[in-house]
Amino acid sequence: MAEIKKYKISKIDSSIKDIAILQMEPLNGAIEPFTPGQFIYMHILDESGNSIEKKPYSIASSPKSPYLEFCIKLVNGKVTGKLAAMKSGDVVGIEGPQGHFAYKDQAKAIFLAGGTGIAPMMSMLRSINEKQLRGEFVFFYSTKNDGSIIYRKELAALAAQNPGIRIIITITQESTADWKGEKGRINGALIAKHLTEVKDYDSWMCGPLEMIKGLRTALVENGADIKRMKMEGWG
Numbered sequence: 001m002a003e004i005k006k007y008k009i010s011k012i013d014s015s016i017k018d019i020a021i022l023q024m025e026p027l028n029g030a031i032e033p034f035t036p037g038q039f040i041y042m043h044i045l046d047e048s049g050n051s052i053e054k055k056p057y058s059i060a061s062s063p064k065s066p067y068l069e070f071c072i073k074l075v076n077g078k079v080t081g082k083l084a085a086m087k088s089g090d091v092v093g094i095e096g097p098q099g100h101f102a103y104k105d106q107a108k109a110i111f112l113a114g115g116t117g118i119a120p121m122m123s124m125l126r127s128i129n130e131k132q133l134r135g136e137f138v139f140f141y142s143t144k145n146d147g148s149i150i151y152r153k154e155l156a157a158l159a160a161q162n163p164g165i166r167i168i169i170t171i172t173q174e175s176t177a178d179w180k181g182e183k184g185r186i187n188g189a190l191i192a193k194h195l196t197e198v199k200d201y202d203s204w205m206c207g208p209l210e211m212i213k214g215l216r217t218a219l220v221e222n223g224a225d226i227k228r229m230k231m232e233g234w235g
């Protein structure tokens with residue numbers, strides 16, 4: 001088994017219902033460098049520091065960040081039930097990084113995500129912004145209501161800071177009267193409304209497995225090349 005590094009929780013943001021954004025700092029050295037989009041295994045440790053449970057989580061922070069950030073839906077399961085009870089200063093184990101769902105500075109990129117599928121996309125968008133990459137980076141994000149838009153302010157700031165970044169948020173269930181953005185699921189028509197030509201783009205999709213299947217079809221309908229698609233599904 002790969003080495004497990006101990007990380008201390010340094011910040012917890014619980015401002016969105018049933019979501020925890022956790023920042024963690026290394027206690028005995030950081031994990032190996034990662035590429036935006038990759039995931040780690042998070043281990044719950046017993047009092048002696050031995051692993052008792054583990055689950056994979058996508059890294060939401062950029063590779064340059066001094067901490068690791070995760071965006072986790074709390075479903076009261078084996079790992080999320082324990083994470084929900086944690087406080088700043090508590091320690092978990094991190095093993096990794098792993099995975100082929102990686103963004104390598106491609107200049108024409110479409111990112112599509114639902115719910116906590118935003119986690120790896122934040123790593124990608126933050127990295128694009130930090131490196132001041134030039135290109136076209138279009139992020140389609142779907143979430144249930146306008147109160148559950150994770151990273152809402154930061155997404156707006158990223159689009160303001162990098163002229164190539166565009167953020168399209170769509171609300172799939174109830175929205176408030178203030179909501180001026182898109183409504184309904186991400187489908188072929190929504191993609192075509194915001195992007196006239198998808199043929200030359202690489203794409204990354206992350207969210208529930210059923211959603212990913214629909215997103216793939218929506219991209220293919222618009223002429224995207226299936227060989228240039230990367231998918232990560234869970235839930």
Ligand SMILES: Cc1cc2nc3c(=O)[nH]c(=O)nc-3n(C[C@H](O)[C@H](O)[C@H](O)COP(=O)(O)OP(=O)(O)OC[C@H]3O[C@@H](n4cnc5c(N)ncnc54)[C@H](O)[C@@H]3O)c2cc1C
Nearest residue numbers: 055056057058071072073075077078079080116119234235
């Ligand atoms: C590569 C990869 C990356 C992942 N990255 C993330 C991430 O960034 N953020 C994140 O939140 N999750 C992520 N996941 C999912 C994560 O690994 C766990 O499966 C999830 O947190 C549930 O673990 P648990 O031990 O708490 O629940 P379990 O004890 O395994 O399950 C408890 C119950 O919750 C249900 N359940 C599990 N997941 C969900 C869900 N999403 N919504 C509703 N019900 C659910 C199960 O069906 C089960 O009934 C990722 C999975 C993979 C494979």
